[in-house]
Amino acid sequence: MNRIEATFKQLAGKKEKALVGFVTAGDPDTEQSLKLISAMCTAGLDVLELGVPFSDPTADGPVIQRSSARALAAGTGLSHVLGMIEALRRRTQIPIIVFSYYNPILAYGAAAFHRDALNAGADGVLLVDVPPEESEELTACWPDNRLCLIRLTTPTTPPERMQRISACASGFIYHVSKLGVTGSQGLPLEDIGRKVRQLRSVTRLPICVGFGISTPQEIAAVAGLCDGVVIGSAFERLIEENIGKPELPDLLAARVAVLKRETHPPSS
Amino acid sequence: MHPSHASLKEAHGRLPDAAGHFGPFGGRYIAETLMPAILELEEAYRRIASDPAFQQELARLLRDYAGRPTPLFLAERLTAQAGGAAIYLKREDLAHTGAHKINNTVGQTLLARWMGKRKLIAETGAGQHGVATATTAALFGMECRIFMGVEDIRRQAPNVQRMRLLGAEVVPVSSGTGTLKDAMNEAMRYWVEAVSDTFYVIGSVAGPHPYPMMVRDFQQVIGMEVKQQIQAAAGRPPAALIACVGGGSNAMGLFHPFLEDAIELIGVEAAGKGIGSGKHAAALGAGSVGVLHGSKSYVLQDADGQIREAHSISAGLDYPGVGPEHAFLKETARARYVSVTDEEALHAFQTLCRLEGIIPALESSHALAWAIKEAGRRPRQDLLVVNLSGRGDKDLGIVAPLLRNRKEEQAS
Ligand SMILES: Cc1ncc(COP(=O)(O)O)c(C=O)c1O
Numbered sequence: 001m002n003r004i005e006a007t008f009k010q011l012a013g014k015k016e017k018a019l020v021g022f023v024t025a026g027d028p029d030t031e032q033s034l035k036l037i038s039a040m041c042t043a044g045l046d047v048l049e050l051g052v053p054f055s056d057p058t059a060d061g062p063v064i065q066r067s068s069a070r071a072l073a074a075g076t077g078l079s080h081v082l083g084m085i086e087a088l089r090r091r092t093q094i095p096i097i098v099f100s101y102y103n104p105i106l107a108y109g110a111a112a113f114h115r116d117a118l119n120a121g122a123d124g125v126l127l128v129d130v131p132p133e134e135s136e137e138l139t140a141c142w143p144d145n146r147l148c149l150i151r152l153t154t155p156t157t158p159p160e161r162m163q164r165i166s167a168c169a170s171g172f173i174y175h176v177s178k179l180g181v182t183g184s185q186g187l188p189l190e191d192i193g194r195k196v197r198q199l200r201s202v203t204r205l206p207i208c209v210g211f212g213i214s215t216p217q218e219i220a221a222v223a224g225l226c227d228g229v230v231i232g233s234a235f236e237r238l239i240e241e242n243i244g245k246p247e248l249p250d251l252l253a254a255r256v257a258v259l260k261r262e263t264h265p266p267s268s
Numbered sequence: 269m270h271p272s273h274a275s276l277k278e279a280h281g282r283l284p285d286a287a288g289h290f291g292p293f294g295g296r297y298i299a300e301t302l303m304p305a306i307l308e309l310e311e312a313y314r315r316i317a318s319d320p321a322f323q324q325e326l327a328r329l330l331r332d333y334a335g336r337p338t339p340l341f342l343a344e345r346l347t348a349q350a351g352g353a354a355i356y357l358k359r360e361d362l363a364h365t366g367a368h369k370i371n372n373t374v375g376q377t378l379l380a381r382w383m384g385k386r387k388l389i390a391e392t393g394a395g396q397h398g399v400a401t402a403t404t405a406a407l408f409g410m411e412c413r414i415f416m417g418v419e420d421i422r423r424q425a426p427n428v429q430r431m432r433l434l435g436a437e438v439v440p441v442s443s444g445t446g447t448l449k450d451a452m453n454e455a456m457r458y459w460v461e462a463v464s465d466t467f468y469v470i471g472s473v474a475g476p477h478p479y480p481m482m483v484r485d486f487q488q489v490i491g492m493e494v495k496q497q498i499q500a501a502a503g504r505p506p507a508a509l510i511a512c513v514g515g516g517s518n519a520m521g522l523f524h525p526f527l528e529d530a531i532e533l534i535g536v537e538a539a540g541k542g543i544g545s546g547k548h549a550a551a552l553g554a555g556s557v558g559v560l561h562g563s564k565s566y567v568l569q570d571a572d573g574q575i576r577e578a579h580s581i582s583a584g585l586d587y588p589g590v591g592p593e594h595a596f597l598k599e600t601a602r603a604r605y606v607s608v609t610d611e612e613a614l615h616a617f618q619t620l621c622r623l624e625g626i627i628p629a630l631e632s633s634h635a636l637a638w639a640i641k642e643a644g645r646r647p648r649q650d651l652l653v654v655n656l657s658g659r660g661d662k663d664l665g666i667v668a669p670l671l672r673n674r675k676e677e678q679a680s
Contacts, residue, residue, distance in 0.1 A: 058299070102297055108572075129299060129562070131296060133296055156464075179461050
């Protein structure tokens with residue numbers, strides 16, 4: 001059983017939902033970033049999505065654009081990100097998903113990436129700009145399916161397409177809660193609920209929901225609908241506002257602890 | 269002819285394949301949120317491509333509104349100065365709004381209406397595509413929002429005024445270098461949110477499938493007219509076609525009807541301050557294969573796959589990517605890609621003003637600069653067709669101070 005499967009099974013046993021954290025790797029630099037992420041993992045994060053900074057993040061709002069720019073200014077490339085995963089693996093066994101635009105992976109080489117990501121201890125990869133129509137060129141160079149290719153569904157995904165996406169999915173499904181880029185406000189809970197129910201009818205994989213979720217109330221509401229809640233811009237905002245302060249790792253850890261509580265079953 | 273070349277030649281006319289690939293290039297590398305819209309667009313485009321009513325309406329608008337056909341003009345004094353092959357200018361500068369961009373926006377706006385969409389968005393660099401989109405939006409009574417980098421807003425100010433007059437909202441984009449790439453990033457971000465009722469009018473043969481195919485098809489009226497016009501004027505086909513390449517739409521529009529003919533195709537990229545300086549926009553000449561803005565093609569990037577800044581005096585060529593069909597034409601050696609510096613383009617700009625009484629766009633001046641060199645190397649009986657993709661009124665704000673400085677330097 002891979003780490004993703006094990007984690008969701010274990011959480012289900014406790015009737016908990018996963019708190020999935022997105023953090024841009026290397027913001028403000030790899031050393032500090034490693035400290036921040038370690039603190040988050042220790043504080044109870046269930047799954048880490050580690051963002052590879054990219055020069056042209058067309059799916060991201062201003063907060064993650066800026067975090068990406070800071071990481072790039074510090075010289076963070078994909079090889080540094082893999083190095084960070086290796087370092088994190090010595091401290092935590094939570095699933096780590098590489099979250100990237102396609103071009104850095106393409107430049108690294110699809111086969112080399114598969115090998116090095118697994119060796120570093122990554123469990124999956126999510127590519128925001130590679131729909132199923134284009135992913136075969138990637139998976140065709142992968143010798144096995146140990147690295148999960150996480151697929152996305154969105155509010156615009158019709159039922160037939162959902163079926164097609166689920167058929168090639170592994171690890172979990174990432175359902176994008178709303179139209180727009182990361183970090184935008186307002187959550188269409190009814191639509192999320194409907195889409196998750198549709199997904200349940202075509203897949204047995206865990207379903208995580210992300211985009212635009214930041215407050216404890218929102219987490220509690222979304223957690224009631226699916227198996228995991230992804231928080232990105234909310235963490236990135238906290239990092240941005242407190243960059244360089246010695247207490248930042250503690251602040252992030254405290255935030256993780258507060259948010260994690262919302263993923264527990266309502267009775268506890 | 270070499271057999272593999274023959275089969276390639278055959279393939280050229282039929283590409284892209286059903287998934288939008290030109291060999292290893294092209295495709296649809298976009299956010300999942302956009303996929304249904306892109307598939308819907310492709311389906312709609314395929315239907316109108318064979319719909320006689322749509323095609324009739326398009327032809328009527330191109331003729332009565334956009335002013336087509338545009339003339340093919342033998343530039344005699346330029347030819348004499350170049351001292352070799354005859355140089356013909358395809359006068360896209362005379363099309364309504366002053367550039368070839370209108371061919372595409374008439375087509376896409378008509379398609380948007382056909383699909384029942386009433387809101388248009390577009391990115392623009394030089395502002396010509398923005399003006400053309402604002403124009404057809406006005407014509408059809410649609411809402412129009414144009415994304416433009418702050419640097420381009422500064423250097424192409426007249427076009428910003430035109431867009432506003434035409435009723436479009438110009439959204440300044442300050443991220444990155446504030447140029448075309450950043451405008452396209454922002455347009456895509458906006459589109460992901462507004463995709464249910466908004467049509468994205470991409471301005472070049474770039475972006476995800478079906479855009480590279482669709483924009484090429486809307487632009488190939490240029491090459492089809494040239495084919496007839498050169499026959500009528502000279503009684504024989506040209507030896508070579510020359511066009512500047514930013515995203516590559518005016519070049520694809522000129523080249524495409526000639527892909528299966530034994531005619532040389534030359535695309536001219538912007539060498540900026542020189543390829544060696546690193547400050548250029550020559551994605552085909554000095555870039556490598558990557559994915560940017562939805563398709564796989566050549567891009568300027570570093571070893572980590574981060575997109576590099578482009579540089580060109582011409583806002584319309586100041587883009588680190590290029591349309592995927594050009595990548596394919598380069599890979600199969602069907603077209604040749606060269607580059608011209610800011611300095612050379614500026615010189616060609618002045619030359620055409622003085623010799624022919626035509627003020628060319630700085631983008632088109634790149635094609636002209638190469639054509640002058642190319643003509644000088646070729647025999648008199650050769651005919652060259654240069655795509656004069658646009659007029660240069662928009663560029664006076666850039667050109668005038670540069671020329672003034674130069675005069676002062678010479679005087680001192
Ligand atoms: C006059 C003119 N020519 C050429 C271009 C470059 O675009 P493309 O390579 O798509 O023709 C532009 C773009 O703004 C333009 O305005």
